[in-house]
Amino acid sequence: METIDRLTLEDDDDEVEVEIEATPERELEINPALCLVGRFLTNRPIRLQWMKVAMGGVWSPVRGVTIKQAETGLFVFQFHHHLDLKKVLKGGPWFYNKHMLILGSMAETNVASQVPLYTVPFWVQVHNIPVGSMSEKNGKQIAASLGEFLEYDEKNNSNFWRKYMRIRVMLDVRRPLRQTRRLKKQDGESQEVQLKYERLGMFCYYCGLMGHTDDSCDLLFSMEEDDGVRKWGPTVRAEAKRGVADDGGRWLREEGQIWKTPNQGEKGEPSKSLKEHSLGGMNEETKRLEERKDLMAELMRNPSKLFPKNHNLQFKNIMKDGEANNEGGAIGKGMKEGNDDDTDEEIIVEDKKRKLFNENSSCLVSNRGDGERMMVDSIGHVDTPNATRLPGEMSLLSWNCRGLGNPSAVPTIRDLVRKHRPDVIFLCETLVHANKIEDIRVRLGYDGAFAVDKIGRSGGLACLWKHPFEGYLINYSTNFINIEIRNQHFPPWRFTGFYGIPDGERRRESWDLLRTLSQDNSLPWCVMGDFNDILSNEDKRGRVDHPSWRIRGFREAVQDSGLIDIPLQGYSYTWLRSRGEHDVVEERLDRAMATQSWLDLFPNSQLLNTVADRSDHSPIILKLLEQENNGYRRPFRFENAWLEEE
Structure with missing residues (x-):
């Protein structure tokens, strides 16, 4: 009754305004500033339990993460430390089952459905850039023509044999990706640079949009006939850099759970496996990529090892x-x-x-x-x-x-x-x-x-x-x-x-x-x-x-x-x-x-x-097992086994 007494009702002819006292955060057990809202760029349903384990393994938050479904296709990711949240925002784009995750902060609103979810951060490589033009100032100008500038990779400049500029841009998933930009020098000479997107995920070479492929493109299916022409191609993808997956379940955190960081010793020292992960270094990654190239070359040389599909x-x-x-x-x-x-x-x-x-x-x-x-x-x-x-x-x-x-x-x-x-x-x-x-x-x-x-x-x-x-x-x-x-x-x-x-x-x-x-x-x-x-x-x-x-x-x-x-x-x-x-x-x-x-x-x-x-x-x-609503209409066929049952 105490809570009700605090409400103030103001009668007007057609509407009633209710002034409600904000519930303390400790009662809500949720801090909007530590919450992200997300949706996956797909029309397919997402299995919550398996998605939780996968994202927990990819993110590996030190203080854990609690994942809930706010409504169909909309998820809330509650972190328990601002550094975990910052790492996730800085490390995107993220994917589950090849579907891109679009994230937004709940810091400015407590309603998940009101968070705009249209932009995703990408590292973009700018190739064929003129000699002497690889600078942060020029990178900001190129980024502004694509979306919102986020970051310029200074470390990429430390490589004497650098082949491209690297900029981080917030891209709108509703717009087709740009493949090139034309740069104009002060002397009037212009040069076209090529753009490559890191960790692109599903991409349609017909319409240039992310989140689907050619075989499910609405624009392509609106055409009377597919002439086979594609304005985009595989060159829009940057060479993959693989990360390290981890055991996802141990990073998930239930509400009210007393948290103990995985890979943490009794005295707060990192475990051996965590040290191995941090010290694995680039040599191991480079070795794995080289071994994979050798395997692919062997598959091409030796058809008996892997025969062509559909033969x-x-x-x-x-x-x-x-x-x-x-x-x-x-x-x-x-x-x-x-x-x-x-x-x-x-x-x-x-x-x-x-x-x-x-x-x-x-x-x-x-x-x-x-x-x-x-x-x-x-x-x-x-x-x-x-x-x-x-x-x-x-x-x-x-x-x-x-x-x-x-x-x-x-x-x-x-x-x-x-x-x-x-x-x-x-x-x-x-x-x-x-x-x-x-x-x-x-x-x-x-x-x-x-x-x-x-x-x-x-x-x-x-x-x-x-x-x-x-x-x-x-x-x-x-x-x-x-x-x-x-x-x-x-x-x-x-x-x-x-x-x-x-x-x-x-x-x-x-x-x-x-x-x-x-x-x-x-x-x-x-x-x-x-x-x-x-x-x-x-x-x-x-x-x-x-x-x-x-x-x-x-x-x-x-x-x-x-x-x-x-x-x-x-x-x-x-x-x-x-x-x-x-x-x-x-x-x-x-x-x-x-x-x-x-x-x-x-x-x-x-x-x-x-x-x-x-x-x-x-x-x-x-x-x-038999599933009635699998979306596939089966033709009726009489089975002899049904007679045997009688």
């Missing part, structure tokens, strides 16, 4: 249903009869992608009859699945099987198939030639398969699928199989079975391969397999922690690829190594990750950890 691969010896081909192997490596040495086999590449599901295709693929599908075990017994699922449900199994040559391997896989009934199976470390996979496909009752031969006594990949799901090969290497999956119940999407390079010294090759795959296709994407890496030390139990540089490197690759880790249900670890009762190490090396567009397509997906006897890895099962 169908045909082999001389095509295996049909029930045949075992002892001459031809899949994926560019084969074996001669009576010889265990790996040899190259000639491959014919066609420019037309073809369904891997018919007998005219290649690589251990065959058709089954139109009758009832059956599973045949090793002694000739026939199994008919005893349960039916709703249309649109799907499950995928991924397992590092540690070799299929053992007589117990196939019965183990058969038991997994009986229990979980996966529509797609990805196996790594098969340690067999491709003809063995064809035999397994027939015995399990699957309709299609694609296999990568082992190399010596290691490696080997296999992917199997069954009707009504169809697989289209995109590309592959010794470390992944990349296919497009189609089914009448959902739009096409991309599945990648991934096997991370186990050699610790070659980890960065795996990370760069993941980045390359992320740019390979625009379909909704899910990648699943044994990555031979962990995202945080919470993914490991036993002995010493995982090397911090490997955790940071893998997290960086995952973030750069626009992937989101799907939570694992069940036991927390998928790999076990035991050297006695007191020397047991467990890690979560196997996982499934997906892009936001894939998660929007399958919002009810679940990743389950299961068990198998004969490997130190446990299989993981990804279940895609």
